[in-house]
Amino acid sequence: xxxIVSFGEMLIDFVPDVAGVSLAESYAFIKAxxxxxxxxxxxxxxxxxxxxxxGKVGDDEFGHxxxxxxxxxxxxxxxxxxxxxxxxxxAFVTLKADGQREFMFYRSPSADMLLKESELKLDxxxxxxxxxxxxxxxxSEPCKxxxxxxxxxxxxxxxxxxxxxxxxxxxxxxxxxxxxxxKSIWDQADFxxxxxxxxxxxxxxxxxxxxxVMSLWNDNFKLLIVxxxxxxxxxxxKKFKGKVNGYKVKTIDTTGAGDAxxxxxxQAVAKDPNLFNDENKLKEALVFANACxxxxxxxxxxxxxxxxxxQAEKLIKEAK
Ligand code: ATP
Numbered sequence: 537x538x539x540i541v542s543f544g545e546m547l548i549d550f551v552p553d554v555a556g557v558s559l560a561e562s563y564a565f566i567k568a569x570x571x572x573x574x575x576x577x578x579x580x581x582x583x584x585x586x587x588x589x590x591g592k593v594g595d596d597e598f599g600h601x602x603x604x605x606x607x608x609x610x611x612x613x614x615x616x617x618x619x620x621x622x623x624x625x626x627a628f629v630t631l632k633a634d635g636q637r638e639f640m641f642y643r644s645p646s647a648d649m650l651l652k653e654s655e656l657k658l659d660x661x662x663x664x665x666x667x668x669x670x671x672x673x674x675x676s677e678p679c680k681x682x683x684x685x686x687x688x689x690x691x692x693x694x695x696x697x698x699x700x701x702x703x704x705x706x707x708x709x710x711x712x713x714x715x716x717x718x719k720s721i722w723d724q725a726d727f728x729x730x731x732x733x734x735x736x737x738x739x740x741x742x743x744x745x746x747x748x749v750m751s752l753w754n755d756n757f758k759l760l761i762v763x764x765x766x767x768x769x770x771x772x773x774k775k776f777k778g779k780v781n782g783y784k785v786k787t788i789d790t791t792g793a794g795d796a797x798x799x800x801x802x803q804a805v806a807k808d809p810n811l812f813n814d815e816n817k818l819k820e821a822l823v824f825a826n827a828c829x830x831x832x833x834x835x836x837x838x839x840x841x842x843x844x845x846x847q848a849e850k851l852i853k854e855a856k
Pocket of ligand 1: 766
């Protein structure tokens with residue numbers, strides 16, 4: 537089946553063993569594989585799709601553990617590089633009692649930031665149907681240049697570009713730099729997915745309002761999607777817009793819900809790139825993506841909770 541190449545960071549999240557504490561209060565941490573682009577690749581493979589990951593980790597225990605996990609998950613790992621000197625990135629993450637997420641990163645610099653243009657497996661990218669990326673890889677050099685070169689190669693080869701920016705303020709010098717950085721490659725994408733929080737950050741407007749969302753529209757886009765957590769998602773194209781309701785599930789941990797959603801949606805696009813022009817087909821793909829996002833919240837961790845096709849179809853059927 538058509539290949540989707542996901543580019544960017546793969547790292548270890550350390551998550552407190554109990555919910556609702558600050559990082560300082562936490563007594564013990566659980567090691568959880570993470571990095572949105574790596575999660576997306578795993579989500580696609582779990583659904584039976586053809587996924588590859590490009591990125592860099594340290595030549596250390598954690599880096600090899602992550603690369604092996606991807607391989608075991610069925611993701612093509614030919615594009616993974618190992619840095620001899622720098623360590624695999626670490627992020628300490630907690631969902632505090634007030635619902636706010638607190639991040640602390642160990643990246644000074646970490647291996648993911650050191651991926652060089654010369655290390656890119658361009659053959660992999662040129663063979664793909666879709667090239668997917670986030671915004672963490674734009675924060676510093678040399679990774680930023682590698683990211684730009686990969687996008688350029690994909691575009692020249694006629695590969696669809698998919699962008700899922702993530703705002704991680706502690707990683708940028710200031711909020712303005714984050715906004716500018718995220719927007720700097722905005723017009724390149726065929727498809728952009730943002731969450732309601734990201735719409736608010738980027739526009740400083742009310743993300744529930746469609747005209748606020750549309751201020752993010754670019755005429756090069758084929759599709760803009762806003763995810764609204766448990767409420768599902770909204771879609772915007774040149775010709776139509778609408779909303780697809782989410783699913784009620786017993787949510788335990790929402791980490792990676794957006795990645796499960798994106799993986800499921802990209803797998804549908806890989807099979808039928810004309811999805812963008814047919815509202816009914818698009819809605820069907822978004823129903824499936826919502827189901828995958830919902831299921832991913834019912835267990836701890838981003839990767840262990842990714843659904844297969846049968847699980848998602850079961851939830852859709854039961855909810856009817
Ligand atoms: P991430 O935490 O990965 O950054 P995100 O903020 O990008 O996630 P969300 O809007 O939280 O994305 O979630 C993506 C999709 O997953 C939603 O559109 C929805 O379909 C599903 N989802 C998320 N949270 C829930 C929930 N609590 N219950 C049911 N479905 C959910």
